[in-house]
Amino acid sequence: MTNDPREAFVQEVDELLEAMESALLSLEETPEDPELLHTLFRAMHTIKGTAGVFGFDPIVDFTHRVEGVVDGLRSGERALDEPLIAILLSCRDHTLALVQAVLEGEDPSQVSADLLGRGQQLLDRLCPEPVGDLTAPVASAPDGYGAAKVEKLAGREAADDYWIISLGFGPDALRNGMDPLSFLRYLGSLGEIVDIATRTDRLPPLADFDPESCYLSFQIGFQSDADKATIEGVFQFAEDDCEIDILPPRSKIEEYLALLDDLPEAQVQRLGEILVKIGALTEKEVAQALAAQAADQASARPLGEILVGRHDIQRSIVEQALDKQEKSKSRVAQEGRYIRVDALRLGQLITQVGELVINTAAMRVAVQRRDTDDLQEVVERVEALVGDIRDNALQLRMVQIGETFSRFRRVVRDVSKELGKEIDLVVTGGETELDKTVVEKLNDPLTHLVRNAMDHGIETPQERLACGKPAKGTLQLNAYHDSGRILVEIRDDGAGLDPQRIRAKAEARGLVEPERNLTPQETFRLIFEPGLSTKDEASSLSGRGVGMDVVRRNIEALRGSIELDSQPGQGTKVSISLPLTLAIIDGFLVGAGGEQYVIPLAQVAECVEIGREQALTHGDRHHVNLRGEVLPYLRLKEFFGIRSGAARKLRESLVVVRVGHAKVGLIVDELHGELQTVIKPLGRVFENLKGVAGATVLGTGDIALILDVQQLTALLQAHPQPQAVSGRH
Amino acid sequence: MGKTIMIVDDSASLRQVVGIALKGAGYDVIEASDGKDALAKLTGQKIHLIVSDVNMPNMDGITLVQEVKKLPQYRFTPIMMLTTETESDKKAQGKAAGAKAWLVKPFQPPTLLDAVSKLVLP
Amino acid sequence: MTIHLEEDGETCRLAIEGEMSIYEAADHKNGLFERLEGCREMVLDLSGVGELDSAGLQLLLMLKREAEAGGKRLQLVNHSQAVYAVLELLKMEQHFGDPMVIPAEWRTP
Numbered sequence: 001m002t003n004d005p006r007e008a009f010v011q012e013v014d015e016l017l018e019a020m021e022s023a024l025l026s027l028e029e030t031p032e033d034p035e036l037l038h039t040l041f042r043a044m045h046t047i048k049g050t051a052g053v054f055g056f057d058p059i060v061d062f063t064h065r066v067e068g069v070v071d072g073l074r075s076g077e078r079a080l081d082e083p084l085i086a087i088l089l090s091c092r093d094h095t096l097a098l099v100q101a102v103l104e105g106e107d108p109s110q111v112s113a114d115l116l117g118r119g120q121q122l123l124d125r126l127c128p129e130p131v132g133d134l135t136a137p138v139a140s141a142p143d144g145y146g147a148a149k150v151e152k153l154a155g156r157e158a159a160d161d162y163w164i165i166s167l168g169f170g171p172d173a174l175r176n177g178m179d180p181l182s183f184l185r186y187l188g189s190l191g192e193i194v195d196i197a198t199r200t201d202r203l204p205p206l207a208d209f210d211p212e213s214c215y216l217s218f219q220i221g222f223q224s225d226a227d228k229a230t231i232e233g234v235f236q237f238a239e240d241d242c243e244i245d246i247l248p249p250r251s252k253i254e255e256y257l258a259l260l261d262d263l264p265e266a267q268v269q270r271l272g273e274i275l276v277k278i279g280a281l282t283e284k285e286v287a288q289a290l291a292a293q294a295a296d297q298a299s300a301r302p303l304g305e306i307l308v309g310r311h312d313i314q315r316s317i318v319e320q321a322l323d324k325q326e327k328s329k330s331r332v333a334q335e336g337r338y339i340r341v342d343a344l345r346l347g348q349l350i351t352q353v354g355e356l357v358i359n360t361a362a363m364r365v366a367v368q369r370r371d372t373d374d375l376q377e378v379v380e381r382v383e384a385l386v387g388d389i390r391d392n393a394l395q396l397r398m399v400q401i402g403e404t405f406s407r408f409r410r411v412v413r414d415v416s417k418e419l420g421k422e423i424d425l426v427v428t429g430g431e432t433e434l435d436k437t438v439v440e441k442l443n444d445p446l447t448h449l450v451r452n453a454m455d456h457g458i459e460t461p462q463e464r465l466a467c468g469k470p471a472k473g474t475l476q477l478n479a480y481h482d483s484g485r486i487l488v489e490i491r492d493d494g495a496g497l498d499p500q501r502i503r504a505k506a507e508a509r510g511l512v513e514p515e516r517n518l519t520p521q522e523t524f525r526l527i528f529e530p531g532l533s534t535k536d537e538a539s540s541l542s543g544r545g546v547g548m549d550v551v552r553r554n555i556e557a558l559r560g561s562i563e564l565d566s567q568p569g570q571g572t573k574v575s576i577s578l579p580l581t582l583a584i585i586d587g588f589l590v591g592a593g594g595e596q597y598v599i600p601l602a603q604v605a606e607c608v609e610i611g612r613e614q615a616l617t618h619g620d621r622h623h624v625n626l627r628g629e630v631l632p633y634l635r636l637k638e639f640f641g642i643r644s645g646a647a648r649k650l651r652e653s654l655v656v657v658r659v660g661h662a663k664v665g666l667i668v669d670e671l672h673g674e675l676q677t678v679i680k681p682l683g684r685v686f687e688n689l690k691g692v693a694g695a696t697v698l699g700t701g702d703i704a705l706i707l708d709v710q711q712l713t714a715l716l717q718a719h720p721q722p723q724a725v726s727g728r729h
Numbered sequence: 730m731g732k733t734i735m736i737v738d739d740s741a742s743l744r745q746v747v748g749i750a751l752k753g754a755g756y757d758v759i760e761a762s763d764g765k766d767a768l769a770k771l772t773g774q775k776i777h778l779i780v781s782d783v784n785m786p787n788m789d790g791i792t793l794v795q796e797v798k799k800l801p802q803y804r805f806t807p808i809m810m811l812t813t814e815t816e817s818d819k820k821a822q823g824k825a826a827g828a829k830a831w832l833v834k835p836f837q838p839p840t841l842l843d844a845v846s847k848l849v850l851p
Numbered sequence: 852m853t854i855h856l857e858e859d860g861e862t863c864r865l866a867i868e869g870e871m872s873i874y875e876a877a878d879h880k881n882g883l884f885e886r887l888e889g890c891r892e893m894v895l896d897l898s899g900v901g902e903l904d905s906a907g908l909q910l911l912l913m914l915k916r917e918a919e920a921g922g923k924r925l926q927l928v929n930h931s932q933a934v935y936a937v938l939e940l941l942k943m944e945q946h947f948g949d950p951m952v953i954p955a956e957w958r959t960p
Contacts, residue, residue, distance in 0.1 A: 173905075174873045176829045177778075177807025177848070180905045184940055186847045198941050200912050206884060211876035211910055212805070218941075234847060237809075237830040805873045 006103060009050055013099050016043040020092050024085050025409045031080040038261065040070045040088065046262060047095060056102045057109045059095065062119045066091045069126050075254070086417075087125050089410070094119055162194050163222040163231060163252075166245040166311065171213040173241035180216055180238075187234050191224025214241075223249070232282045239284075245311040248280060256280045256317050260324050269328070271303050274321045275313065285312045343436065346397055353386075353393045354678040358697035360386045365700055390678065394584065397437065401479045401488070402430025404439050408450050412475060415454050422461050422472040423454055429479035434486045434580050441558055442488070442578070445551040449490045449574050450475065452547060457494030457572050467569065469493070486580055491573040497566040499523040524564045528552040556659060556710055559585070559600050577602070585679050585696070585706065590655060591670035592635075593642030596704040598677065598696060603709040605656040605663060607671055612650060622721075624654060624665050631656065632716050633665030639691065639712075640724045659713045666712070679706060690715060690724050732849045733757040733774065737767040737781035737793065738811065747780070750838035755851030764788025768796055771803055777849045779808045780841075781828075783819050791819065794826040807848045811836075858890065866896035871907025871934075879910055884917065891923055898929035903937045915947060 020043035023036040030036065044067035051059035066088070072078040098119065101111040165187075169180050187193065199217040203209065224231065228246055235244050248256065259278035263269075269277070272286035289306045301309075304318040360383050367375045405427045416423040458464075458473035465471050476491040499520050506512045506526045518526075530549040555562045560578035579585070579602070587598035588607075614625050615633070624633045633654065655666045677696040693708035715722035734756045736747050741762070748758045759776065761767035763785040779797065783790035790810055797803050809830035810823045820831055832844050856864040863886050871879065887893055893914075900907075911927070918925035927949045930938070935951065938944050944951060 169905075175805055176827055177805055178829055179807075179848075181908070181937060181940065182848050182850065185850045188940070189846070189850075193940075193942075196940075196942050198912075198943060200909075200916065203909070203913055203916065206913070206917055209880070209913060211880040211906060212873055214905060214909070216905060216909060237807075237844075237847060240824065240829055802874065 006054070009054065010099065010103065012050065013047055013096070016046055017092050017096055019043060021089065021410055022406060024089050024092070025413055027080055028082065028085055028413075031085075034074070037070065037074045037080075041067065041074055041258070042261065043092075044070055044095075045258065047099075049262070051099075051102075055109055056099075058111045058116065058119075059098045059102060062091075062098055062123070063095060065123050066095075066126065084126075087122065089414075091122050091126065094122055161223070161251050162249045163220075163224065164245075164247040164249075165220040165222055165231065166217070166243070166247075167220070167235065167238075168217040168243035169214040169238070170241040170243075171210075171215070173214040173238060175212055176241055178238045178241050180214070180218065180242075183235055183238060184218070184220075187220070187222065187231075190226045190230065190234065191222055193220055194223050195221035227279045228252075229279065229282045232284065247311060247314065248317075252280075253314055253317060257320050260317070260320050263324060263328075269325065271318075271321055271325060274325060275307075275317070278321075280313055280317050280321075281307065285310075341396075343397075347437075350393050350397065353390050356386050357390050357678050361697050361700075394435070397435050398433040398580075399436045399439055400430060401432050401434060401439060401442075401486075402427070404443060404446065405430050405477045405479070407443075408446070408477060411447065411450060412454065415451060419454065420460060421454065421458055423458055424472055424474045426474055426476045427478075428476070432479040432481060432486060434578065438486075438558055438578055438580075441554065442576075445554045445576070446477075446488070446490070448547055448551050450477075453490060453492040453494065453572065453574075457492040457496075459495050463495075481580075482577075486578050488576040488578065489573060490576075491571065493571040496568040496570055496572055497524060497527070497564075498568060502526055521565070524566060527564060528562065553710075559602055561602060584676060586674065586676050587696075587706065588655070589672035589675050589698070589704065590636070590653075590666075590668040591672060592668045593637035593640065595640070595642065596672070596698065596702060597636060597668070598675070598704050598706045599655060599657060599666070600693075600706070600709060601674060603657045603659060605658040607653060607655050609651045610654045610667075626654075626656065626665070629663075631663050631665045633667055634712075634716055634722060635667045637667075637669065639722060657709045657713070659710045662713055662717070664713050664716050666707075677704075690722070692724070731755065731757045732777040732851055733759060734778045734780060734845065734849065735759040735761060735767060735770065735776050737761040737764065737779065737785070737790070739763055739782065739785045743782075746838060747841060750842055751845065754842050754846070756845075756849075764790065764793035764796070767793055771797070771800060773802070776803065776806055778845060779803075779806055780811065780832075780845065781808060782811045783823065790828075791822050791826055794823055794828045798827050809844065809848065856896070858886075861890065862892045862894060863887075863890035864894045864896070866899060868899035870902040871900050871910065872902055872904045873906035876906040876910055879907070883910070883914055887914065887917060887921070887923065887925075892926070893918065893923065894926045894928055896929045897927055897934045898931050900931045900934050903934050908937055908941075911947070 019039050023039035023043075027033060027036050027040075044063045048060050048063040048067055051057075051063065069078070070088075073080050078084075097115060098111060101115055102108050105111060167180065167183075169178075173180065184193070184196075197219040199219065200215065202215040202217065204215065209215075222231070228248060231246055232244065235242055238244075256278050260274070263274065263277065272281065272290065275281040276283055276286055285307070289303060289310060289312065292310070293301065293303055293306055304322060307313045308315045308318055360379075364379050364383060367379045408427075409425055412423055412425040453475055458475065459467075459469075461471035464473060474493050476489070478489040478491065480487055502523055503512070503518070503526070506523075506529065507514050509529075511526060511529050512518065528548045528551070552562050555576055555578070558578055560576055562577075563575045564572065565575070566572040585598065586601040588601050588604045590597050590599060608626065610624055610626070615622065622633050622635075623630050652667050653669070653671050655668055655671070656663055657666060675698075677698070679694040679696060691708050691712040692705045693711075694706045696704050696706055698704050712722075734751055736744050736751070736758060737760075738744050738747075739762055744760045744762075748760060751758050759770055759774075761770050764781075765787040767779070767781065768788070779793075781790045781793055788796075794808055794810075797806065797808065807830060808828040809832055810820070810828045811832050811834050812819055812823075813834050823831070830844065830848060832841060856866055858864070865883070865886060867879070869875065883895075895914075915925050925947070927934075927947050930949075930951050932954075935944075938946070938951075
């Protein structure tokens with residue numbers, strides 16, 4: 001939860017713009033979808049409104065103009081086409097830029113001239129011609145006064161764009177000094193009386209005519225920007241002597257409907273409250289209608305019916321308000337299930353739960369030593385509970401990957417336009433959940449892979465048609481859970497990778513010996529080696545040669561792995577396997593020199609026993625010959641500088657670990673097997689300790705270090721005899 | 730033709746401020762310090778609106794309304810009462826007597842001008 | 852005050868001087884409808900009307916209704932600016948069917 005309203009604003013803006021982008025992209029398919037158009041409108045409208053409260057004028061000015069155009073789209077005045085979608089997407093980006101500029105700048109009411117200029121350019125493209133003067137007066141009917149005019153005014157539910165005001169003065173109005181003409185004159189100062197019908201049908205026969213009584217009523221077509229309460233206020237002093245009905249104009253109806261839409265659904269309100277809030281009704285009107293309802297309890301008419309019956313309001317507004325009320329009810333019911341929580345606090349909770357798990361394990365050991373059955377039972381129960389709490393806490397940080405996936409709709413759209421390719425993005429498995437911290441770090445590698453697929457994978461429409469494929473290429477993003485890990489696939493139906501070209505390039509760079517035999521799989525893996533880019537010239541999007549090895553490193557930093565498969569002419573599939581969370585690790589427990597170590601299971605290739613004859617030493621380098629493959633290795637005990645008196649055994653256990661395609665061996669004393677454990681970050685004491693990613697507490701209460709295999713491998717490749725702490729030979 | 734408004738209040742400074750505002754808007758203004766003074770000044774000339782305080786010495790606003798309603802020449806003249814939020818009983822009395830317009834004190838001159846012009850434009 | 856100008860049995864010519872407000876309404880009513888009773892055509896000169904309020908307007912509307920009901924002709928002539936302003940406000944310039952002479956300076960901008 002954040003206390004700075006500006007942060008909340010940024011978050012709101014992010015969400016609204018995200019929704020706007022999504023809507024725009026979907027509108028390419030269904031350009032008239034009212035829901036989607038409304039989403040656009042709502043984004044601009046809400047940002048404008050909120051920015052106004054903060055005094056962020058540049059944002060208000062810009063979004064106001066865009067909102068106007070979007071409103072024209074909604075009303076059907078203007079049609080949405082591809083160029084317009086492109087401009088609106090740019091407007092969306094510009095809004096974001098404005099928000100950032102305003103929040104970073106010193107004076108929130110100003111941004112740089114450059115930014116303003118860009119905004120103006122966009123607006124110029126958005127509405128090349130000046131928007132017609134919407135406030136131009138409606139030509140008043142030439143006919144003067146009479147029954148026809150009364151009919152025309154009375155029978156209309158705001159068919160024209162002006163207020164319809166009906167005034168029926170009571171007999172005492174004139175005697176009380178309340179002259180209808182005075183009010184009408186004053187009304188004229190608030191706007192334009194477009195049309196007015198003076199009704200005399202209440203004038204009695206001459207014999208009954210009291211010249212000091214008032215028999216007049218008026219029906220007025222009135223054009224004004226004033227709100228309903230202001231117009232009602234004109235007649236405030238006549239309220240005892242006059243029946244007043246004020247029906248809003250059509251444009252107001254739309255405004256009310258839009259306002260209704262914008263009302264937060266967080267709170268259920270009464271119908272009257274809703275209608276007063278948007279200005280469709282005045283409090284007086286509601287009070288009168290409620291009084292009428294109370295007076296006529298027998299018929300039990302709903303308030304909305306009464307209001308429409310009293311000509312206080314158009315039916316369409318009441319219906320929409322009731323609809324809104326209904327939505328709020330369900331929203332409130334639903335919203336009770338969600339709260340926004342600061343990710344930092346959640347992280348803290350998870351860390352503390354991790355500590356709790358470790359301490360519970362320690363407690364268990366302590367209790368076991370004392371051998372008291374009753375205590376043991378308690379400990380077991382506590383342990384089970386703590387385990388549940390841990391799982392639940394981790395679950396709190398799980399988010400669906402779909403949001404990340406849908407960001408790529410924009411990337412795919414923009415890039416394919418830029419490249420002159422036609423590409424469909426198909427997203428599946430968006431509901432698959434994984435840890436938020438993992439999702440965040442997945443964004444960059446995914447972007448790179450997606451761009452790669454579009455840049456190098458999918459061909460131009462001409463090329464595709466030439467080889468008998470549909471002109472439109474397909475890019476697929478998929479995610480699913482598989483045995484405690486999440487698998488993310490990026491698949492394209494493009495040209496595929498050419499193993500021979502990769503091989504040739506790899507040989508040229510000295511990444512593989514010409515005489516070595518590689519399976520196609522192994523060849524494809526070469527693409528993840530540093531300095532290998534298959535495209536001869538780098539494009540602006542990808543292929544700068546920094547690509548795939550960085551992707552691989554990013555994925556491995558998440559304790560994940562990446563695989564690539566490709567069929568020439570058919571396409572390419574990249575599969576990323578990730579742990580569901582960074583807080584829990586599947587490990588392999590080994591012992592060395594009396595200490596215990598955890599090796600991330602994903603990086604364990606195999607465990608073998610080797611005899612002395614297999615361990616070779618070239619100079620000071622240790623190598624082991626494993627079925628013809630020569631691997632560098634280190635003795636974990638020596639690496640961590642543990643002196644143990646035990647003599648070396650004839651046969652030792654070798655754990656072969658793999659980082660990408662590099663393999664190294666770790667010689668350990670014991671193999672304890674697999675375990676799942678919570679990672680506890682190392683304190684500052686261990687800052688200088690190399691090759692260690694963290695620590696965990698075992699069920700025995702002992703602490704085990706978790707090995708950073710990636711770092712170990714790098715160390716081993718750089719130094720013949722690396723040490724965990726430098727200078728400690 | 731200018732419209733004439735009579736302002737009745739025992740506070741001379743209030744009359745002065747209101748008077749300046751009304752004159753500025755184009756009205757002619759007659760000032761009276763209480764009900765008695767007001768009645769004394771209703772002598773033949775046309776008055777388009779009477780704006781009167783409720784609580785005044787000598788003759789209060791409600792009585793003034795009742796008296797004005799008895800004068801053939803002024804009985805239909807609109808009357809606006811100046812009152813405070815708490816005087817709802819007075820408001821009812823005044824309304825019954827025939828003063829239909831009300832303005833709650835304290836007010837700023839523009840508010841008064843706005844209220845006045847609903848009844849009489851200058 | 853209603854001023855009687857001329858009456859020849861067929862046509863009654865009247866001029867109203869002063870205000871046509873609620874204060875005069877009762878008087879005007881008595882004078883006007885009585886005269887209407889006794890003639891076939893009424894010509895009402897409004898040039899001297901200094902003020903017309905809703906009561907006065909209502910009276911004119913009533914007069915027109917009664918005239919039409921009795922198959923008589925009512926003609927309003929020489930509208931003063933005050934009368935014209937009210938008819939203009941209510942967009943009733945055409946209602947009484949009388950030609951109006953409107954000096955340019957009356958027109959509200």
